Amino acid sequence: MAALKKFGLGILWALLFPLILAGVAVVGVFGVFDFLVEFVIMIINFFRGKKLFPAYPEDEKAYAILKRAIDKKNGELSAQNQPAPAPQQVFVQQNFYTNPGAIPPGVTPPTGGPAAIPGYGQPSPYANPYGTLPNQQPGVLPNQQSNALPPMQQQPAMPPRPELAKLPEFNPADYHQATTETIDIDVDGGEDE
Amino acid sequence: MIRVLASIQLSETDRKALIILLILLVLLVLIIGLIGMAINATMKHQSKRADSMMHDVAVTHVVDNTRSFRRFGFKKNNRALFRDSIKPFLVALLGLAIWIIYNIATGNWGENPWAHFGELFFRFKFDNSEYPATDPLWVKVFGMTILARWPEAVEGYPRFEVAHIASYIEVTLWIVAIAWYAYSCQAYIARAMRIIRLSNTVYEKSLEGFNANANVDVTPEAPIPPSD
Numbered sequence: 001m002a003a004l005k006k007f008g009l010g011i012l013w014a015l016l017f018p019l020i021l022a023g024v025a026v027v028g029v030f031g032v033f034d035f036l037v038e039f040v041i042m043i044i045n046f047f048r049g050k051k052l053f054p055a056y057p058e059d060e061k062a063y064a065i066l067k068r069a070i071d072k073k074n075g076e077l078s079a080q081n082q083p084a085p086a087p088q089q090v091f092v093q094q095n096f097y098t099n100p101g102a103i104p105p106g107v108t109p110p111t112g113g114p115a116a117i118p119g120y121g122q123p124s125p126y127a128n129p130y131g132t133l134p135n136q137q138p139g140v141l142p143n144q145q146s147n148a149l150p151p152m153q154q155q156p157a158m159p160p161r162p163e164l165a166k167l168p169e170f171n172p173a174d175y176h177q178a179t180t181e182t183i184d185i186d187v188d189g190g191e192d193e
Numbered sequence: 194m195i196r197v198l199a200s201i202q203l204s205e206t207d208r209k210a211l212i213i214l215l216i217l218l219v220l221l222v223l224i225i226g227l228i229g230m231a232i233n234a235t236m237k238h239q240s241k242r243a244d245s246m247m248h249d250v251a252v253t254h255v256v257d258n259t260r261s262f263r264r265f266g267f268k269k270n271n272r273a274l275f276r277d278s279i280k281p282f283l284v285a286l287l288g289l290a291i292w293i294i295y296n297i298a299t300g301n302w303g304e305n306p307w308a309h310f311g312e313l314f315f316r317f318k319f320d321n322s323e324y325p326a327t328d329p330l331w332v333k334v335f336g337m338t339i340l341a342r343w344p345e346a347v348e349g350y351p352r353f354e355v356a357h358i359a360s361y362i363e364v365t366l367w368i369v370a371i372a373w374y375a376y377s378c379q380a381y382i383a384r385a386m387r388i389i390r391l392s393n394t395v396y397e398k399s400l401e402g403f404n405a406n407a408n409v410d411v412t413p414e415a416p417i418p419p420s421d
Contacts, residue, residue: 006230007226008226008231009233010225010226010227010228010229010230010232010233011222011225011226011229012229013228013229013230013232013233013236014225014226014228014229014232015225015229017228017229017232020232020379020382023235023378024375024378024379024381024382027274027378027381027382028375028378030372031274031275031278031374031377031378031381034271034274034275035274035275035278035279035282038271038275039275043244053272053276056265056268056269058250058255058256058265059249059250061250061253062249062250062252062253063249063256065253065255066249066252066253077231084203131353190317
């Protein structure tokens, strides 16, 4: 049925063909004038240094709007596609300074009670890490005090080497005299003499 | 009516002629239909360019009414015709240049290149004077002059003459240019028709199937509770 309809339309178009031919003839004549006008415009554009077929202002406006829309969409897309930043986990080191003799959790206390643990009941030097202990400089642990290196002593200067003392002293004036001596070159083969 | 048709008695020759006439009619309709389909398809193909020409300005609403759409569409269509016709014009100019150079070289300015080109095809005797009076080519039937039979071919044709080779080339170029330009003009017409149709449909506002009352949302006010 669709083919028949198409065929019928074809007959209609064929009947309209003389009309189309007449239209083509009219447009053909119009096209010659159009060609001349557009050719002159093209030549003017050429000598003005513009494009031969510059875009119409309406087109430029439309391109600008489309470009803005595309840029905006691209920006949104890139923001969506950007991977989420990795979670920044801050591990806070917690130093638990237990008192000497304290029983860590999960450890079976020794027989004899807490008094059997060495150091039980004495104050821990690590109990207050940011504070100072008695008879101690701030920031220095007791272990560092006991293992401190002896103060550095300055070494005596090296004695002069005897073989260098035998060399003659360098005199810049001698060096200059030796390099500025004039050299006579006999170019003429002694004819002038 | 049926009785009248049934009363017509046809001889064997008449029946054969009628069948041949019917076959010819069907063939003619078929050929016309196919030609029409080809024209329709070509016009549709050519009109697609109008869509791409006008798409951006319509989508971005730079051109926002029917009148502006048509004006801008025809402006772009004229330029498209110019761009399309550059190549056929160049081909025609090339043919003209060959004709001028050939005539400058030979001095045969009065010769008809189209007649030379016609040598490459069959020629038929269409003049009644070339036939005997008892068996003319053209006859009058019901006041119309029609061909009585197929004309006789002129002897010696088709033929190829080396001296006319420039005419063959230049006429071929002109025919190509004319056909190409005609195709461009047809494309111009197709685009113009498409622009007119689009200008009517792109900015169309239809109220078909719309009922203003159907979209009114009337919420009844809540009743006031009875006072104590």
